[in-house]
Every structure is written in C-alpha cells, then in structure tokens.
Amino acid sequence: MAATKEVSEVPETDWQSNKTLQQSLEFMLLNQIGCDVQFEVGDQKEKIKAHKVVLASRSPVFFALFKQEEENNKLPQAVQKTERTGSVVSVKNIIETKVPRSDSQASIKSNMSNKSTSMSIGRGGGWIDMNDSSMFTKQPVPSPRDTIKTTEQPVLETVEKQEKIYEIADTDFNTFKLFLSYLYTDHAELEYSTATKLAPLAVTYKVNGLLTQTIKCLFDQVNANNACSAFEIAHLTRSADLKMKCMxxxxxxxxxxxxxxxxxxxxxxxxxxxxxxxxxxxxxxxxxxxxxxxxxxxxxxxxxxxxxxxxxxxxxxxxxxxxxxxxxxxxxxxxxxxxxxxxxxxxxxxxxxxxxxxxxxxLPFKVHPRVNVAFHAVMRCQLDQKLQEHTGKPDALCFDVSEQVWLHGIAVFGAYFEQTNHVHLEVRDESHNVISIYQGQIDTVPNDEVYEVVLHAPILLQPDQIYTLLLTLVGPNKHFYKGIGGKNLVEFKDMKICFYDSNFSKNGTSIEGGQIPALLLST
Missing domain, CATH: 1.25.40.420 (Serine Threonine Protein Phosphatase 5, Tetratricopeptide repeat)
Incomplete structure (x- = not known):
C-alpha cells in the first residue's frame, strides 16, 4: 500500500504561506485543522475528521448526506429548550445505488456520539430567550448609570446539540485515509492491492475520477494470479474492458x-x-x-x-x-x-x-463438453514420405470404442504445396445417419504434414457401436501426404479403439493407411 503522509507539526501562524490551495487543503486534512465532520472507520472504529465543504464538492453522495442532515437539523423559529434524540442516516436512504455484493464495498451510517455541545441563549450579547415571559411585559428602561452599576450576568439556557459521527464499515482505516486524500488532492498512488480496495469506495461515493484510475491500474496489472479478484471489481464497477480481459x-x-x-x-x-x-x-x-x-x-x-x-x-x-x-x-x-x-x-x-x-x-444440464477441454490426438498410422494424388472422392474409415468417449474431430494429412483446401467431414452412426457435419477450410504449407479438423460440437460416442468417418479434401494441387503402417487396434487411457475398412472409401484410405491418421478424443 502506498505510504501516507505523516502529520507535521502545526505552526501557530503563517502555515498557509507559500502553499497552493490544494496544498493548504491537504495540510488541513493531515493536521485535522478546522474539521467539521468525523468518521469512525473499520472494525477498530478509528477516528478521522474532515471538512464537509470539500467532501460535498467532490462526491454527490456526501453532498446529499450533508444536505439531508442540514435539513433535519433546522431549528424552529421559536427556540425552545428541547432534548434531541439521535437518528441513523444511511447513504442508501439518500441515493439508491444498486451495486453487486463485494466484501470490500464500503457502507456508511451515522451514529450520535455521547459528546454534546451547548448553545448559549440569553439577554446578553444579542441573544433572546423566547421562553422568558418578562420579555413580553412592560419594563422600566434602565438609565446608563443603572446599566453600568449592574453586576448581574445574563441568565443562560442551553439546547443540547449532539455531534454526529459517521461510521464507515467494510473498509480499513488506511484505505479510507487514501480515499480522503484523493478527494483533497485529486491524486492517488495506486498499486494493485490499493486499487482493489479503493474501487468500491469510488463506486459507493460516485467519485468517477478515482474509479477511472483504479480500473486502469487493475487492467494493466491483472494476471493469472489475481484475475478472479479483478473480475469481481470489474463486475462491481461495470467495466466491460476489464471484465473481458479477466475472463x-x-x-x-x-x-x-x-x-x-x-x-x-x-x-x-x-x-x-x-x-x-x-x-x-x-x-x-x-x-x-x-x-x-x-x-x-x-x-x-x-x-x-x-x-x-x-x-x-x-x-x-x-x-x-x-x-x-x-x-x-x-x-x-x-x-x-x-x-x-x-x-x-x-x-x-x-x-x-x-x-x-x-x-x-x-435434461436441465448442458451435455456438451467445454470447447477448451484438452483433447488428445490418438494416432493410428504414421507419415509416408511418398505423396498420394487425391481424386476429390471421399476417404472413409469405420471404428468403434469400448467405453464412452468424446470425439472432437480428426487429424488429416495436408497438401505438399502451400494452398487453401476445402474440407467436408461427416460422422455417421451405425444406421448411417449423419450425426455431425463439418465444412471449412485449412491452409497447408509444405513443412507441416498434419492438421486438425475440429467439429463445431463434440460427439459423445457410445461403446460397441460402429461409426463412420467420411472426409472429402479438395485443393488446387492434388498431391497430399498419406499414412502407412496403420493399426486396427489402438488404446487410449483404459479403452480400446478398433478400426475397420469402409465401403464408402474411394480415395485409398483403409486400415493400412491413407487419410485420417488420428482421432481427437477426450474423456
């Protein structure tokens, strides 16, 4: 967390000299000079004071809070000796702000402290006691001599006025001090940890300048170790860019x-x-x-x-x-x-x-695996250095599995030349019904022999059913790599996969070799 400035010794006079307005305000905050509002912060209820005029000028929430307090505290024209009771004021009652739950989000309420101040009311010094009935009866006018001689002091009555202390929950004292410092100076020294704590305060009190700075800090510093905490802040602040990066x-x-x-x-x-x-x-x-x-x-x-x-x-x-x-x-x-x-x-x-x-x-649940689930290429043959001329007719191969497994696609051999190839792949069940179709393109280069063709959605293969793969691969040049040394049985984890020749194969693919060198599978 960025270090906060230490309270300096307050000189008796001329501390304002050679200071800008911003520096003077910050000095008054740090040294708690002339403050008229007090806060208790965090679980330890540490106290700090501030100036209503600064807070109200920087935050619409503070402005509404103090305005409501002022209206509630207006005295009637006939000043009476009264006893005022405390009331709880919440920001949520002033401005309805719908924000998601966050463990670090600040909330505010006000309590009345036990301290009280007295306001003197009497006939001296210009004060008038409206309860004194003698004020409304005719009285002799004293002479200047009588006035000078009198030693009687004005009769004083008091109106108990309790001081409000606003309680700031769900944030710590140092974070709130940094927040106040920003309100006074328009500056915040941000690190990732401080930005995550200040962002909820910026949202709660609608301090958009601070919010912009905290979001930028989080965006620049988000990584695999903190993406979840940053995602929560992005959700709280409705920051689409930060949310997208975190996701x-x-x-x-x-x-x-x-x-x-x-x-x-x-x-x-x-x-x-x-x-x-x-x-x-x-x-x-x-x-x-x-x-x-x-x-x-x-x-x-x-x-x-x-x-x-x-x-x-x-x-x-x-x-x-x-x-x-x-x-x-x-x-x-x-x-x-x-x-x-x-x-x-x-x-x-x-x-x-x-x-x-x-x-x-x-089913109430989705049935397809996540797209990013890692799949494995289960090879059935190896590369032959000799090329095979494609006729444009389909390559086909049949297979079955001993246990349930997800089929994500197949591997294919590419063309010898650099070119764009059109791909058409069908997956058929035992009754020759087409259960999945892929149509697309693959760009081949001479040094890469094998390419993946990934289905739009994985297929859950059932055991002891024979499936057929039909592949049509067409490009400007018809010379493609091919496979040799094919196997009719391969193992993947604890299951067995058996391959069979297909009557639909018209381009030389069989158990022994040809196209479709691998299945892309996951469990």
Missing part, C-alpha cells in the same frame, strides 16, 4: 483459477458468469469440485450449516452450470452419483441420456 485469463487458466482463494470469495453473479462459459479450460470433474467448495464457503458467509441441501440452495441456478452428462463416466459413478446433490429424477435422466434413451432437451 480471457480465467478461461485459459481455469484449472488454477477455480481452485484459488479469490474464486471462493466471488459473489454468485461472478461465479455464474465464469462457470457458464463454454471456453473454460478445465474438466467437468474439476468444475464440479470447485463449485461444491465455493458452495461451502457461501454457506459459511450466510451462516448456514454445511450440508448438501444448503450447498445446493446457496448455489441456486449456478448448479445447472455443471455439465454432469459430459463428466467422465467412471468419476461420475464414483464421486457424484452416490452423493445427494442431484435429485433422483436428475440422476435417472442423466443415466437415460448416457444410454442413448433420452434426448439432451430433456
């Missing part, structure tokens, strides 16, 4: 981000926005575990017992961001199905979907 970092470092302490502190809106993303680079197993842990923290924040029912309740619709049908089948049966987070009906629907007897529209 990009979080999606690409999701495995680390969703396990971080900052993720566990996020508000529900931020957690929902992150976990609904299709681009999260993490497995569904990891996302599930991170959300359950976040739910435990949310239970503690809401002072609820940590149990499956309460965890699901505090998660609300966030729970449906978990893509249970896309989970690894072994993990789901071992870690998820035995636990009571899912209802019996939800478990039955997931089981039916995995068996192929329920359509995805029947």
């Amino acid at each position: 990009y970092i979080i999606t690409n470092t999701a495995r680390e981000a969703i396990r971080s302490r900052d993720f566990m502190k996020l508000c529900p809106d931020c957690v929902s926005r992150i976990t609904e993303s299709t681009d999260l680079n993490a497995s569904e197993d990891e996302i599930y575990e991170a959300l359950i842990e976040w739910g435990e923290h949310e239970c503690m924040r809401n002072k609820k017992e940590i149990n499956p029912t309460n965890i699901r309740n505090v998660m609300g619709n966030i729970f449906y961001n978990i893509r249970f049908p896309a989970m690894n089948d072994v993990y789901y049966k071992r870690e998820v199905e035995p636990k009571p987070f899912l209802t019996t009906e939800e478990k039955e629907l997931i089981a039916k979907f995995k068996s192929g007897s329920a359509k995805k529209d029947m």
